[in-house]
Amino acid sequence: MRKKHDWMRETYQKSLEKMPERPVAHRTLSGIAPEPLYTPEDIGVLDPEYEEKRGYPGEYPYTRGVYGSMYRSKLWTMRMFAGFGTAEQTNERFKKLLKAGQTGLSVAFDLPTLMGYDSDHPLSKGEVGKCGVAVSSLADMEVLFEGIDLEAVTTSMTINSPANAIWAMYLAVAKKRGHDWKKLGGTIQNDILKEFIAQKEFIFPPEPSVKLVIDTFEWGPKNVPKWNFISVSGYHIREAGSTAVQELAWTLADGFEYVEAALKRGLDVDEFAPRISFFFDVHNDFFEEIAKFRAARRIWAKEMRHRYGAKNPQSWMLRTHAQTAGVSLTAQQPLNNIARVAIQALAAVLGGTNSLHTDAYDEALALPTEESATIALRTQQIIAYETGVTHTIDPLAGSYYVEWLTDEMERQAMAIIEEIRRMGGVVRAIEEGYFLRELAEASYRYQQEVERKERIIVGVNAFTDEIPLKVPIQLVDPEVEKVQAERLARVRRERDPKRVEEALEGLRRAAVEGQNTMPHFVDCALAYCTLGEMMDVLREVYGVYQEPAYV
Amino acid sequence: MDRRIRVLIAKPGLDGHDRGAKVVARALRDAGMEVIYTGLRQTPEMIVSAALQEDVDAIGLSILSGAHMHYFREVKRLLDEQGASDILLFGGGIIPDEDVPKLKALGVAEVFGPGTSTQEIVDFLRRAVPEKWRAEGMA
Numbered sequence: 001m002r003k004k005h006d007w008m009r010e011t012y013q014k015s016l017e018k019m020p021e022r023p024v025a026h027r028t029l030s031g032i033a034p035e036p037l038y039t040p041e042d043i044g045v046l047d048p049e050y051e052e053k054r055g056y057p058g059e060y061p062y063t064r065g066v067y068g069s070m071y072r073s074k075l076w077t078m079r080m081f082a083g084f085g086t087a088e089q090t091n092e093r094f095k096k097l098l099k100a101g102q103t104g105l106s107v108a109f110d111l112p113t114l115m116g117y118d119s120d121h122p123l124s125k126g127e128v129g130k131c132g133v134a135v136s137s138l139a140d141m142e143v144l145f146e147g148i149d150l151e152a153v154t155t156s157m158t159i160n161s162p163a164n165a166i167w168a169m170y171l172a173v174a175k176k177r178g179h180d181w182k183k184l185g186g187t188i189q190n191d192i193l194k195e196f197i198a199q200k201e202f203i204f205p206p207e208p209s210v211k212l213v214i215d216t217f218e219w220g221p222k223n224v225p226k227w228n229f230i231s232v233s234g235y236h237i238r239e240a241g242s243t244a245v246q247e248l249a250w251t252l253a254d255g256f257e258y259v260e261a262a263l264k265r266g267l268d269v270d271e272f273a274p275r276i277s278f279f280f281d282v283h284n285d286f287f288e289e290i291a292k293f294r295a296a297r298r299i300w301a302k303e304m305r306h307r308y309g310a311k312n313p314q315s316w317m318l319r320t321h322a323q324t325a326g327v328s329l330t331a332q333q334p335l336n337n338i339a340r341v342a343i344q345a346l347a348a349v350l351g352g353t354n355s356l357h358t359d360a361y362d363e364a365l366a367l368p369t370e371e372s373a374t375i376a377l378r379t380q381q382i383i384a385y386e387t388g389v390t391h392t393i394d395p396l397a398g399s400y401y402v403e404w405l406t407d408e409m410e411r412q413a414m415a416i417i418e419e420i421r422r423m424g425g426v427v428r429a430i431e432e433g434y435f436l437r438e439l440a441e442a443s444y445r446y447q448q449e450v451e452r453k454e455r456i457i458v459g460v461n462a463f464t465d466e467i468p469l470k471v472p473i474q475l476v477d478p479e480v481e482k483v484q485a486e487r488l489a490r491v492r493r494e495r496d497p498k499r500v501e502e503a504l505e506g507l508r509r510a511a512v513e514g515q516n517t518m519p520h521f522v523d524c525a526l527a528y529c530t531l532g533e534m535m536d537v538l539r540e541v542y543g544v545y546q547e548p549a550y551v
Numbered sequence: 552m553d554r555r556i557r558v559l560i561a562k563p564g565l566d567g568h569d570r571g572a573k574v575v576a577r578a579l580r581d582a583g584m585e586v587i588y589t590g591l592r593q594t595p596e597m598i599v600s601a602a603l604q605e606d607v608d609a610i611g612l613s614i615l616s617g618a619h620m621h622y623f624r625e626v627k628r629l630l631d632e633q634g635a636s637d638i639l640l641f642g643g644g645i646i647p648d649e650d651v652p653k654l655k656a657l658g659v660a661e662v663f664g665p666g667t668s669t670q671e672i673v674d675f676l677r678r679a680v681p682e683k684w685r686a687e688g689m690a
């Protein structure tokens with residue numbers, strides 16, 4: 001078996017050359033100085049499966065973390081999801097978050113934007129700016145990032161069906177400001193499969209939807225090489241009622257489905273796979289969540305290497321963002337949620353996440369206020385700086401329970417992945433209603449367990465004496481709709497109509513002929529075509545999707 | 552002769568978070584009611600027209616997007632317009648406490664927040680719907 005000091009000499013040192021250890025005391029409160037890593041050698045036991053199943057951080061199969069020095073060198077990115085009302089209001093919130101020590105931006109869009117409608121569309125009524133920021137054209141995007149250096153921050157955008165259009169708007173802002181696209185970093189969620197499975201923000205049928213995603217796989221690495229053009233998401237699957245095992249299995253199955261679609265288009269796996277990123281939920285069952293992250297990395301590495309023939313180690317690494325479980329938050333006794341979020345965030349960190357959003361305690365009631373969002377960020381900072389869990393990498397490795405549970409979750413998830421493969425893949429399984437049925441079962445079963453008190457939720461079905469508490473609520477200004485409508489009217493008045501028409505025609509032709517749509521989305525964004533106009537062109541070409549109403 | 556309670560569960564607007572709606576629909580069905588689930592992205596017009604066609608006793612709206620004031624108001628207005636004010640309107644989702652009295656003032660019979668047990672919703676309908684029937688019988 002390879003010795004720890006060989007790993008220290010090779011992988012760990014190499015990692016430090018890129019990113020030195022953080023200049024904080026890597027010592028316990030008693031002054032003990034933990035080493036960066038502990039293995040069976042350190043306690044004098046044999047673990048014949050160590051290399052195959054666990055390995056070393058920064059090395060295949062990445063069970064113990066994707067980077068050699070993990071949090072010793074670089075903490076996870078504290079990335080708080082924010083967005084509400086107008087672009088001006090969200091821009092202000094972004095600047096405050098950056099000042100509060102946040103290290104990356106994360107944009108939440110409102111429902112009309114997520115569904116590809118302009119703010120002044122009849123179906124947008126009542127929804128504009130409600131659960132995110134409204135972005136209908138480049139003009140909104142320019143305001144949203146006013147005064148923020150796009151080369152100095154990384155921006156994550158939670159956008160799916162209209163991802164190509166929204167990404168193009170962001171890139172257009174950068175272009176107009178003279179930034180180099182090669183220096184831009186960030187992520188678009190762009191995971192349409194989990195929309196059909198769970199979140200339901202789809203516009204077009206599955207096949208053309210996946211085609212649009214693969215357009216970004218093809219165009220992204222060549223034009224914006226540091227950008228993660230997909231964040232394959234389990235978060236929404238879990239929030240919609242799945243179990244942790246289902247979340248793990250379905251998310252990875254989605255990832256493999258994209259890989260296969262990209263290979264079918266003739267792309268080189270080692271060119272696109274390094275830019276695939278992931279996003280998992282982190283719920284209350286502490287050890288199950290930690291095991292989930294470790295199993296996810298191992299499954300992805302094995303399959304990418306052996307099934308899809310990837311040779312670049314970066315293609316084997318599952319890099320992931322995590323978010324504490326919104327669905328676990330209670331409207332009853334909302335301050336209890338601060339404790340839930342802290343425990344979940346700790347699980348994500350012990351699971352080796354690369355980026356984390358912590359929910360605010362009032363999110364079962366409304367959008368977070370500035371104060372509640374700050375407490376959530378402070379929760380991460382307390383874990384990072386005060387608990388000592390960052391002294392040594394993957395500190396729970398070698399726990400009998402955690403290792404057994406990691407193996408068990410891998411086994412169960414692989415069985416589900418194989419079952420989906422036998423059905424002919426994720427798209428076929430969607431068309432057969434497989435995920436709808438499974439989710440309906442899992443969430444109903446959970447609800448019954450709660451109602452029978454087999455599962456206790458503090459403050460909900462036990463310990464319910466409530467101290468009356470007034471939670472301040474973030475309210476969205478109803479003026480948003482007006483401000484947005486006025487800006488849209490101005491955009492339509494002031495842009496060059498000929499250029500708009502040509503750009504939209506180019507997009508339509510690309511869609512009809514099956515060409516890559518991304519260059520045309522950029523043309524449309526620069527011409528100030530609205531989001532609704534771009535999406536309407538594609539609705540016409542691809543049609544829209546209606547899911548069966550299954551209970 | 553036991554008359555069965557008929558309920559329409561609907562997801563108005565753009566919000567696709569349907570876990571709660573589906574769990575409630577299934578619990579009401581398990582409690583012996585007849586449940587019609589509309590599916591996603593329904594306009595108020597579609598919801599009211601389905602309610603009239605299906606001759607339901609109650610409509611339950613599930614809204615998590617923050618657009619609840621708009622949708623409850625519209626559905627209630629259309630019900631009144633169609634002479635169907637007797638159909639009980641109830642709902643749930645992410646709805647701040649201070650909006651609940653406003654919704655009740657609009658004529659929404661009950662609002663069930665997160666963490667409500669499905670049994671509470673069953674009990675509410677078993678109480679309120681027969682009351683409505685008795686009132687109709689007397690009219």
